Amino acid sequence: MPELPEVETIKNDLKQKILNKKIKRVDLRTKKIVKSPVKDFVLDLERNKFADIERRGKLLIFSVKTRQRLVSTTKYLLIHLRMTGQLIYQKGKEITAGGHSDGSRDRFETCPCDLPDKHTHIIFYFNDNSQLFFNDLRRFGVAKIVDEKELEKILDNFGAEPLDKKFSLKIFRDLIKNKKENAKSFLLNQKYVAGIGNIYADEILFKASILPSRKIDSLKDKEIKKIYQAIKSVLKKAVKYRGTTFYSYLDARGRRGNFTKFLKVYKREGKRCLRCKKGIIQKAKIAGRGTRYCDKCQK
DNA sequence: CTTCTTGTTACTGA
DNA sequence: ATCAGTAACAAGAA
Numbered sequence: 001m002p003e004l005p006e007v008e009t010i011k012n013d014l015k016q017k018i019l020n021k022k023i024k025r026v027d028l029r030t031k032k033i034v035k036s037p038v039k040d041f042v043l044d045l046e047r048n049k050f051a052d053i054e055r056r057g058k059l060l061i062f063s064v065k066t067r068q069r070l071v072s073t074t075k076y077l078l079i080h081l082r083m084t085g086q087l088i089y090q091k092g093k094e095i096t097a098g099g100h101s102d103g104s105r106d107r108f109e110t111c112p113c114d115l116p117d118k119h120t121h122i123i124f125y126f127n128d129n130s131q132l133f134f135n136d137l138r139r140f141g142v143a144k145i146v147d148e149k150e151l152e153k154i155l156d157n158f159g160a161e162p163l164d165k166k167f168s169l170k171i172f173r174d175l176i177k178n179k180k181e182n183a184k185s186f187l188l189n190q191k192y193v194a195g196i197g198n199i200y201a202d203e204i205l206f207k208a209s210i211l212p213s214r215k216i217d218s219l220k221d222k223e224i225k226k227i228y229q230a231i232k233s234v235l236k237k238a239v240k241y242r243g244t245t246f247y248s249y250l251d252a253r254g255r256r257g258n259f260t261k262f263l264k265v266y267k268r269e270g271k272r273c274l275r276c277k278k279g280i281i282q283k284a285k286i287a288g289r290g291t292r293y294c295d296k297c298q299k
Numbered sequence: 300c301t302t303c304t305t306g307t308t309a310c311t312g313a
Numbered sequence: 314a315t316c317a318g319t320a321a322c323a324a325g326a327a
Contacts, residue, residue: 083305083323136323137325138305138322140305140324179315181317198304198305289304289306290304
C-alpha cells in the first residue's frame with residue numbers, strides 16, 4: 001500500500017522526470033477513476049504542464065499551469081493511489097523495445113512491466129516521447145482536478161506532516177490530549193498525523209514497544225515520546241529505502257521498495273520476535289485492520 | 300463457493 | 314461531541 005514513504009518516493013522521482021514538460025495528450029481510459037467533472041479533466045491538462053508536485057499525507061498534488069485567453073491560472077491535479085495504485089514513468093518505446101546499440105537496457109529509464117496493460121486507467125503523453133501511466137489493479141485510486149479554493153478545503157482535513165520540522169513533540173502531545181481511542185486507530189487517523197497506513201502504524205508501535213490496543217489516554221509521557229520518535233525514525237528510514245513493496249507497490253521507475261527487508265512485524269505473524277527473541281508475532285483485528293505485534297515486548 | 304486484504308468515507312448506535 | 318464498528322467500493326489470492 002502506498003503510504004507516506006512510497007508516495008514521497010514517487011513524488012521525488014516524478015519531479016525529476018516530468019516537471020515543465022508539455023502534456024501532449026491525455027488518454028483517459030477509465031472515467032470512473034476521475035472524481036471531478038470528466039469533460040474538463042482532459043481539457044485542463046492537455047497542452048499544459050506540471051509546474052510542481054507536492055505531497056500531503058498520501059495525497060499527490062500536481063500544480064497545473066493553464067493558459068486561457070492570455071490569463072495564466074493554476075489548477076491542481078490530485079492523485080490518491082489508495083491500495084494498489086501506481087504511477088509509472090517511461091521513456092519512449094524506442095528505448096524500451098530495443099535498448100541501446102550495445103544491447104544494454106537503461107534500467108533507470110525503463111520499467112520491467114509492459115505498459116499500458118489492462119490496469120492502465122490514465123496515460124499522460126509528454127512532448128519528449130515519455131509517458132506517465134496511472135495503473136490500478138483494484139481501481140480504488142482516484143484522480144481529480146480542483147482549483148485553489150477546493151484544494152485548501154481538502155487539505156484542511158489533513159493532520160500534521162510527520163517529517164516536517166514543525167511537527168514537534170509538543171504538537172504531538174497536544175494532539176493526543178483528550179483522545180480516548182487506541183494507539184493504532186490514532187496513528188491511522190489522517191486528521192491527526194497524515195500519511196501513516198497499516199504497515200507503518202504496526203512498525204511504529206513495535207519500535208515504540210507499545211501495544212496497538214493501548215488507549216491513548218493511558219500513555220505515560222515517556223511512552224508518548226517513544227511513539228513520536230518512532231514515527232519520525234521509521235518513516236525517515238522507509239523514505240531512505242524508497243518504501244515497502246508487499247503487494248503491488250512500485251515506484252515511478254517501476255521498481256520495488258527496499259524497506260521490505262526491514263519490516264519487524266508487518267506480515268510476520270506466527271514468527272519469532274526479532275527484538276526479544278521470545279515472543280511470537282501476533283495478529284489481531286484492531287481498529288478494523290489486521291494488526292501485528294509482539295505480545296511479549298510491546299506493553 | 301467463502302473469506303480476507305486494504306484506504307477512505309459514510310453511516311449507525313452507544 | 315467522541316468513539317467503535319461496519320458496509321461500501323474493486324478485484325484478486327487463497
